[in-house]
Amino acid sequence: MPERLAEMLLDLWTPLIILWITLPPCIYMAPMNQSQVLMSGSPLELNSLGEEQRILNRSKRGWVWNQMFVLEEFSGPEPILVGRLHTDLDPGSKKIKYILSGDGAGTIFQINDVTGDIHAIKRLDREEKAEYTLTAQAVDWETSKPLEPPSEFIIKVQDINDNAPEFLNGPYHATVPEMSILGTSVTNVTATDADDPVYGNSAKLVYSILEGQPYFSIEPETAIIKTALPNMDREAKEEYLVVIQAKDMGGHSGGLSGTTTLTVTLTDVNDNPPKFAQSLYHFSVPEDVVLGTAIGRVKANDQDIGENAQSSYDIIDGDGTALFEITSDAQAQDGIIRLRKPLDFETKKSYTLKVEAANIHIDPRFSGRGPFKDTATVKIVVEDADEPPVFSSPTYLLEVHENAALNSVIGQVTARDPDITSSPIRFSIDRHTDLERQFNINADDGKITLATPLDRELSVWHNITIIATEIRNHSQISRVPVAIKVLDVNDNAPEFASEYEAFLCENGKPGQVIQTVSAMDKDDPKNGHYFLYSLLPEMVNNPNFTIKKNEDNSLSILAKHNGFNRQKQEVYLLPIIISDSGNPPLSSTSTLTIRVCGCSNDGVVQSCNVEAYVLPIGLSMGALIAILACIILLFVIVVLFVTLRRHKNEPLIIKDDEDVRENIIRYDDEGGGEEDTEAFDIATLQNPDGINGFLPHYRRGLLGGISQDAV
Numbered sequence: 001m002p003e004r005l006a007e008m009l010l011d012l013w014t015p016l017i018i019l020w021i022t023l024p025p026c027i028y029m030a031p032m033n034q035s036q037v038l039m040s041g042s043p044l045e046l047n048s049l050g051e052e053q054r055i056l057n058r059s060k061r062g063w064v065w066n067q068m069f070v071l072e073e074f075s076g077p078e079p080i081l082v083g084r085l086h087t088d089l090d091p092g093s094k095k096i097k098y099i100l101s102g103d104g105a106g107t108i109f110q111i112n113d114v115t116g117d118i119h120a121i122k123r124l125d126r127e128e129k130a131e132y133t134l135t136a137q138a139v140d141w142e143t144s145k146p147l148e149p150p151s152e153f154i155i156k157v158q159d160i161n162d163n164a165p166e167f168l169n170g171p172y173h174a175t176v177p178e179m180s181i182l183g184t185s186v187t188n189v190t191a192t193d194a195d196d197p198v199y200g201n202s203a204k205l206v207y208s209i210l211e212g213q214p215y216f217s218i219e220p221e222t223a224i225i226k227t228a229l230p231n232m233d234r235e236a237k238e239e240y241l242v243v244i245q246a247k248d249m250g251g252h253s254g255g256l257s258g259t260t261t262l263t264v265t266l267t268d269v270n271d272n273p274p275k276f277a278q279s280l281y282h283f284s285v286p287e288d289v290v291l292g293t294a295i296g297r298v299k300a301n302d303q304d305i306g307e308n309a310q311s312s313y314d315i316i317d318g319d320g321t322a323l324f325e326i327t328s329d330a331q332a333q334d335g336i337i338r339l340r341k342p343l344d345f346e347t348k349k350s351y352t353l354k355v356e357a358a359n360i361h362i363d364p365r366f367s368g369r370g371p372f373k374d375t376a377t378v379k380i381v382v383e384d385a386d387e388p389p390v391f392s393s394p395t396y397l398l399e400v401h402e403n404a405a406l407n408s409v410i411g412q413v414t415a416r417d418p419d420i421t422s423s424p425i426r427f428s429i430d431r432h433t434d435l436e437r438q439f440n441i442n443a444d445d446g447k448i449t450l451a452t453p454l455d456r457e458l459s460v461w462h463n464i465t466i467i468a469t470e471i472r473n474h475s476q477i478s479r480v481p482v483a484i485k486v487l488d489v490n491d492n493a494p495e496f497a498s499e500y501e502a503f504l505c506e507n508g509k510p511g512q513v514i515q516t517v518s519a520m521d522k523d524d525p526k527n528g529h530y531f532l533y534s535l536l537p538e539m540v541n542n543p544n545f546t547i548k549k550n551e552d553n554s555l556s557i558l559a560k561h562n563g564f565n566r567q568k569q570e571v572y573l574l575p576i577i578i579s580d581s582g583n584p585p586l587s588s589t590s591t592l593t594i595r596v597c598g599c600s601n602d603g604v605v606q607s608c609n610v611e612a613y614v615l616p617i618g619l620s621m622g623a624l625i626a627i628l629a630c631i632i633l634l635f636v637i638v639v640l641f642v643t644l645r646r647h648k649n650e651p652l653i654i655k656d657d658e659d660v661r662e663n664i665i666r667y668d669d670e671g672g673g674e675e676d677t678e679a680f681d682i683a684t685l686q687n688p689d690g691i692n693g694f695l696p697h698y699r700r701g702l703l704g705g706i707s708q709d710a711v
C-alpha cells in the first residue's frame with residue numbers, strides 16, 4: 001500500500017521540468033524581469049546566473065514557469081543564455097538528455113543537451129516575432145526513450161525602444177478658411193511606433209511643431225493641429241509649411257522621433273470688395289455703330305478668388321442710361337458697355353455714365369466693414385459718321401385705282417442725308433422688284449408714276465423697293481419697301497356662275513321653280529356684290545315663265561302655267577339680264593335653255609325628247625340605238641319568214657328532226673305515217689290561237705281534234 005502511494009506520488013512528480021530563469025546581463029532589464037515574475041505571482045527568488053533553486057510550491061509552476069524572457073536586439077560576443085531546463089526526475093543510473101523542439105529550435109535557440117542551457121544564437125526582433133512556443137523533453141541518453149511527457153513553454157522577446165515613430169500618411173495637406181478665429185481645428189496627424197505599446201514608453205508618443213509657429217499649434221497627445229493666430233489673411237500669405245515631430249518615450253530625451261510636413265492652404269472668404277482700377281474711363285464710338293456692339297470694358301479688381309471675386313455691373317446714373325447697358329462677363333470678371341439705342345451725332349455728342357461693380361456673394365461676417373461695391377465714371381464721346389439717306393418712313397403703302405391713267409402720280413417717297421454735309425439724294429426703283437416695269441420714279445423728288453396699265457383682277461399688290469442714293473457718295477444707299485395696292489374699279493359685268501340647263505316637267509304645276517341660277521363678277525366691290533336680274537323688256541310679260549330673286553343673290557325661274565308639252569315645243573330660250581351694283585353698273589345678258597321633259601309623278605325627269613330618252617335608267621344614246629336596231633332586225637326577220645311561208649305553202653319546219661316527230665306521232669294516234677308527220681305545222685305551237693290563217697286548210701281537221709280534246 002505505501003508502495004502504491006509512493007508510485008502515485010512519483011507519477012505526479014515525474015513530468016516535472018524545472019526551468020531556471022537566467023538573468024540577462026543587462027542592467028535595465030532587471031526590473032522588467034522582476035515585474036514579469038511578480039506579475040505571475042511566483043514566489044521565485046531571483047538568482048544570479050548558475051545558482052540553482054528548487055521551486056517548492058509546485059502547484060503554481062504550471063503557469064509560472066512555462067515562460068522565459070529574452071531581450072531583443074541583443075548582440076554580444078557570445079550567444080545569450082535564455083534559460084535552463086532541469087528535471088528533478090531521479091535518473092538513477094541513466095543519464096538524462098534534454099531535447100528542444102518547436103519555433104526556432106536549433107536555428108534560433110540551441111540547447112546544451114547535457115546541462116539544459118538554452119542559448120539564443122541569433123539577434124531577435126520583437127517587432128518581427130514577439131514570442132516562440134517550444135517543447136522540452138527529457139529522454140534516456142542511451143535509449144532516447146522519453147523519461148516523461150513533453151512539456152511546452154514560451155520564450156517571450158522583450159521590447160527595447162528600437163523603433164522610431166513614423167508618419168505613414170505624410171506628407172499632409174490641409175485647408176482652413178482665412179480669417180478663422182484662433183484655435184480653429186485644421187487637421188490631425190498620426191504617427192505609429194512599432195515598439196510594444198503595452199510595455200514601457202517605447203511607443204508612447206508626444207507631438208510637437210518644429211516649424212510653422214506662431215501660426216499653428218498642435219495638441220501634444222491628440223496631434224490635432226489648430227490655428228494659433230486669428231484672422232490669417234489669404235491675400236497676404238496663402239500657404240504655410242508646418243513641420244511636425246512625434247517623439248516616443250513620452251517625449252523624454254533619449255526617445256526616438258519622426259517628423260512629417262503638413263502644408264496648410266488658406267481658403268478664400270469674401271473679405272475684399274471690388275475696386276475699379278480707374279475712377280474715370282473714356283470711350284468713343286461712331287454714331288452708326290450697330291446696336292449691341294461692345295463699346296468698352298470696365299473692370300473692378302477683387303483680391304478674392306472664385307465666386308468671392310465675382311461682381312455684377314450696373315449703370316446707376318448718368319445721361320445715357322437709356323442708350324447704354326452694361327453686362328457682366330463672368331469669365332473676365334469685367335463689365336461690357338453696349339449700345340442699346342441708336343446714336344445720333346447730330347443730336348448729342350457725348351454721354352456720361354456712372355457704373356457700379358458689386359460683389360455677388362457677400363459674406364455677412366465682413367459686410368459690416370463697408371460696402372462691397374465700387375463706382376467709376378464712364379465718358380462716351382459720339383463720333384460723326386457718314387450715314388446713308390434716311391427715308392421719311394420705314395415702309396410706304398400706296399393705293400391706286402386700276403383704271404389710273406398712265407404717267408399719273410401714285411405717290412411719293414422722301415429721304416434725307418442725316419449728315420451735316422447733307423448730300424442731295426437720287427431715287428430709283430429696284431428693278432428686281434418691278435420686273436414688268438409697271439412703275440417709274442422721278443429721281444429727284446421721289447414721285448412714283450404709272451408706266452403700264454394696271455388690272456386688279458390680274459394682280460392686287462405690286463410690292464417694290466425704292467433705292468435712295470447720296471449724290472456725293474454713291475456708296476451711301478438706303479432702301480425702302482413700297483407696297484402698292486390696286487383698288488377695284490367696276491370694269492367687269494356679271495354673268496352666270498356656270499352654264500345652266502333647265503328641265504321643265506310636262507306634268508309640273510304652275511309656280512313651280514324650274515331652276516335656280518347665280519351670278520359672278522370678277523370685280524371686288526368694297527361692300528360685296530349685289531346683283532339685279534331682269535327679263536328682256538319684250539319678255540317682261542312672258543306667258544310661260546317668270547323670275548324671282550332670292551335673298552342670297554341667286555335667281556329662281558318659275559313656270560307660269562302647266563300643260564307644257566314637248567310635242568308642241570321642246571325647248572324654250574329665256575334671256576336674263578344680270579346687272580351689278582357698281583358705279584356705273586355693268587350688265588350682261590345670259591340665256592337659259594329650258595327643256596320640256598316627261599317626268600314621273602313625283603317629278604323625276606324621265607325623258608326630254610320626242611324620241612325615247614330614258615334618263616333615270618341611265619342608258620346611253622348608243623345603247624338605246626343598239627337595242628332599237630335589234631328590235632327592228634327581229635321584226636324584219638319575222639316578216640320575212642311569214643312572207644316566204646305564204647308564197648311556198650310549206651310547213652315552217654321541215655327538217656327531219658326525229659325526236660320531235662316521234663313525240664308528235666304518239667300525241668295523235670289517228671294520224672299516221674310520213675304524211676302525218678310532214679303535215680304538222682310547228683307554227684301552231686308558236687301561235688296557239690291558230691286563227692290567224694297561217695295553217696294550211698287540209699290540216700284543220702287534225703287541229704280540230706286536238707282542240708276538241710282540249711276543250
Ligand SMILES: *[C@@H]1O[C@H](CO)[C@@H](O)[C@H](O)[C@H]1NC(C)=O
Pocket residue numbers: 461462463483
Ligand atoms: C405686299 O405687301 C402687302 C402689305 O405689306 C402685303 O399684305 C401683301 O401680301 C404683299 N404682297 C405680295 C405679293 O408680297
Ligand SMILES: *[C@@H]1O[C@H](CO)[C@@H](O)[C@H](O)[C@H]1NC(C)=O
Pocket residue numbers: 542543544564568569572
Ligand atoms: C309660250 O309657249 C307657247 C307654247 O306653249 C308658245 O307658242 C309661245 O311662243 C311661248 N311664249 C313665249 C314668249 O315664249
